[in-house]
Amino acid sequence: MIVTLTANPALDRTIALDSALVPGEVHRASSAQEDAAGKGVNVARVLHGSAVETLAVLPLAADDPFAALLDPTLAIRAVPTTAHARANIALTDAAGETTKINLAGTPLGDDVLRALVDAVVAASDGADWLALCGSLPAGAPGDLYATVIHAVRARVAHPPRIAVDATGPALETVLAQADEIGAVDLIKPNEDELVQLAVDLSAPDVDRPALHSRLVREVEADPIAATARLARELVPGTVRAALVTLGGDGAILVDAHGVWHAGIPAGVDVLSTVGAGDSSLAGYLLADRAGAAPAERLRTAVRYGSATAALPGTRLATPADLPTGDIPVRALD
Numbered sequence: 001m002i003v004t005l006t007a008n009p010a011l012d013r014t015i016a017l018d019s020a021l022v023p024g025e026v027h028r029a030s031s032a033q034e035d036a037a038g039k040g041v042n043v044a045r046v047l048h049g050s051a052v053e054t055l056a057v058l059p060l061a062a063d064d065p066f067a068a069l070l071d072p073t074l075a076i077r078a079v080p081t082t083a084h085a086r087a088n089i090a091l092t093d094a095a096g097e098t099t100k101i102n103l104a105g106t107p108l109g110d111d112v113l114r115a116l117v118d119a120v121v122a123a124s125d126g127a128d129w130l131a132l133c134g135s136l137p138a139g140a141p142g143d144l145y146a147t148v149i150h151a152v153r154a155r156v157a158h159p160p161r162i163a164v165d166a167t168g169p170a171l172e173t174v175l176a177q178a179d180e181i182g183a184v185d186l187i188k189p190n191e192d193e194l195v196q197l198a199v200d201l202s203a204p205d206v207d208r209p210a211l212h213s214r215l216v217r218e219v220e221a222d223p224i225a226a227t228a229r230l231a232r233e234l235v236p237g238t239v240r241a242a243l244v245t246l247g248g249d250g251a252i253l254v255d256a257h258g259v260w261h262a263g264i265p266a267g268v269d270v271l272s273t274v275g276a277g278d279s280s281l282a283g284y285l286l287a288d289r290a291g292a293a294p295a296e297r298l299r300t301a302v303r304y305g306s307a308t309a310a311l312p313g314t315r316l317a318t319p320a321d322l323p324t325g326d327i328p329v330r331a332l333d
């Protein structure tokens with residue numbers, strides 16, 4: 001069983017253009033779609049589509065149109081709230097570019113936040129993994145995920161391994177509090193998020209804008225080596241493993257035993273990158289649950305991420321969508 005938490009779910013509205021997106025111009029949409037989404041919901045949707053037992057925990061109002069868009073066969077634990085999920089916009093153009101506009105989301109009351117933590121604790125006992133995914137709702141304490149991790153590890157008899165896919169304070173506090181709450185088992189940043197994390201965790205006397213510019217230049221020059229270097233600074237002391245997604249450059253996996261890089265399969269036409277990172281995380285988790293070795297976990301992550309990138313809107317990969325082409329994986333020094 002894999003439990004996911006989506007503290008800030010999103011009704012994803014995707015508008016497909018058959019021309020290039022030009023700021024300031026009028027465009028005609030070639031199609032539009034809506035999906036009940038948000039990072040943890042997406043991870044659960046992919047797992048469910050691959051017949052892996054999963055439970056998605058999220059705040060959900062009874063009258064929210066989001067509910068009607070959810071697959072009724074997806075197991076969810078809905079924490080009652082009056083706040084509707086935000087509507088996030090994605091514009092996808094003919095060149096395969098995705099432009100995303102994410103809203104902050106309606107604030108949740110302290111009672112709802114407490115109920116979310118309790119729901120995750122109740123769902124987690126005996127689970128293989130708990131994945132804490134996405135941004136926090138507006139006004140929520142920045143250390144909400146650290147609070148969840150502490151509660152799960154303190155109150156659950158058989159706590160699951162924990163993956164975090166988040167940015168900013170939600171992620172930084174989890175890592176900064178590793179001494180008190182323990183190291184998390186997996187983080188899944190992309191290259192920009194990993195750079196930002198390195199900056200956020202740097203010593204107070206560091207010139208942060210200068211560090212940020214230098215790291216961005218290093219990642220642009222050699223994404224694989226530079227992100228491997230940054231991830232190695234965190235693994236295995238602060239986090240046990242890092243799956244870093246690199247878009248067209250594939251992904252790397254760093255754990256206590258090594259570093260691996262996977263390229264992307266040939267012949268994938270990118271339609272919408274929305275949900276590709278969530279699908280990579282789901283692929284990694286389902287391969288891990290099946291007992292796969294690190295290289296195969298990484299390969300499965302890239303296979304799921306690439307498959308989702310070839311689908312429109314926030315449609316997510318199922319086994320039938322997976323590319324069959326070779327995904328080369330090599331160990332890095």
Ligand SMILES: O=P(O)(O)OC[C@@]1(O)O[C@H](CO)[C@@H](O)[C@@H]1O
Binds near residue numbers: 012037135278
């Ligand atoms: O604002 P967040 O929570 O960071 O991201 C939300 C979001 O962009 O993540 C998913 C794709 O990963 C989408 O379904 C959703 O709109």
